Amino acid sequence: MRALVLTAPGKAEVREVPVPIAAPGQVIIDVERVGVCGTDVELFTGEMSYLHSGVSSYPLRPGHEWSGTVRSAGAGVGESWIGRRVTGDTMIGCGDCRRCLAGRHHVCPERHELGIRDGLPGALAEQMAFPAAYLHPLPDSVDATAGAMVEPAGNAQRCVDAADLTAGERLLILGTGTIGLLTAMLARAHGLEVHLLGQELGFARSLGFSQSWDAASLPTLSWDAVVDATNAPSMPGLAVSLVEPGRRVVYIGLSGTPSMIDTRDAVLKDVTTVGILGASAGLANAVAAFASGAIDPRPLVAATVGLEEAAAVLSGSRPVGAGPGPKIQINPQIAYG
Known part of the structure; x- marks a missing residue:
């Protein structure tokens, strides 16, 4: 089968690789959509910290935002999974350590991260093997495009939960990329007053977020919570300075x-700071939000291309005819040529 393989910093190619075989506890997925994420780009460029700490190495098969259909099941997996449309958790814990047993498998020290850490090849392939215990079924109302948005939406859901606000309170989100916009959509569905701070604001406003600001126009308001969904080293400190005590x-x-935060500001304002790693605890609610129609993530997808175009997307190229959204998806089933 065909799969995208990262071979060195800045180098990727579509290769013929062995068809996966389900180990006990695994299923084989026919992959239908895969979202390209900033983490995938960092793995491609060689900037990802895991490549320097040794938990990830080339050659590497990326892809962790996905949807597909279960083709077959290995030993110990119920056949009821076969034929079901699914997505899955990125964080695969060992299942036995103190953190896993406490429900924190996403920070298991021995965890796999699908398509990111070594040990579990990712979804940018025609098929992949995946542990059944980490599957999430997709209802018919959630199509393949939306299904591959569940993982980023799970992260966004965790951001909304961590902000700990009630309906009518004011949330400021720094960043208008995929995570920032999904956080805004979920927060709006929860009845929050949503504001966005970013540079490219036209698309956010087209989604109904009229209260989208740049640095010069940001109003002086009481921000009941602030979410930093940027990659700018100055933003963590700005978030602390803006949030209500x-x-x-x-x-x-x-x-x-490295980003700098003056902890004196956090202490003197009695601010609680929360870090979010992974979508695990937010996945089920993200699926439910999509299924109910509370939010529709599909406008965020600018284009869908085949595997042969994945390397160009990773290098920063926008497909011809792409829409204004921040997300590019790959359909590994598109035949080359």
């Missing part, structure tokens, strides 16, 4: 260089 700042963006 005694409230919360949520960090999900990662900068390429």
Whole structure:
């Protein structure tokens, strides 16, 4: 079968690789859509910290935002999974350690991260093997495009939950990329007053977020919570300076260089800061939000292309005819040529 393989910094190619075989506890997925994420780009460029700490290495098969259909099941997996449309968790814990047993498998020290850490090839392939225990079924109302948006929406859901606001309170989101916009959509569905701070604001406003600001126009308001969904090293400190005393700042963006926060500001304002790693605890609610129609993530998808165009997308190229949304998806089933 065909799969995208990252071979070195800045180098990727579509290769013929062995068809996966389901180990006990696994299923085989026919992959239908895969979202290209900032993490995938960092793996492609060689900037991803895991490549320097040794938990990830080339050659590497990426892809962790996906949807597909279960083709077959290995030993110990109920046949009822076969033929079901699914997505799945990125974080695959060992299942036995203290963190896993406490429900924190996403920070298991021995975890796999699908398509990111070594040990579990990712979804940018025609098929992949995946542990059945980490599957999430998709209802018929959630199509393949939306299904591959569940993983980023799960992260966004965790941001909204961590902000700990009630309907009518005011949330400021720094960043208008995929995570920032999904956080805004979910927060709006929860009855929050949503504001966005970014640079490219036209698309956010087209989604109904009229209260989208740049740095020069940001109003002086009381921000009941702030979510930093950027990769700018200056933003974590800005978030602390903006949030109301005694409230919360949520960090999900990662900068390429260390970011600085003056802890005196956080202490003197009695601010709670929360870091978000992974979508695990938010996946089920993200599926439910899509299925109910509370939010529709599909306008965020600018284009869908085949595997042969994936390397160009990773290098920053926008497909011809792409829409204004921030997300590009790959359909591995598109035949080349």
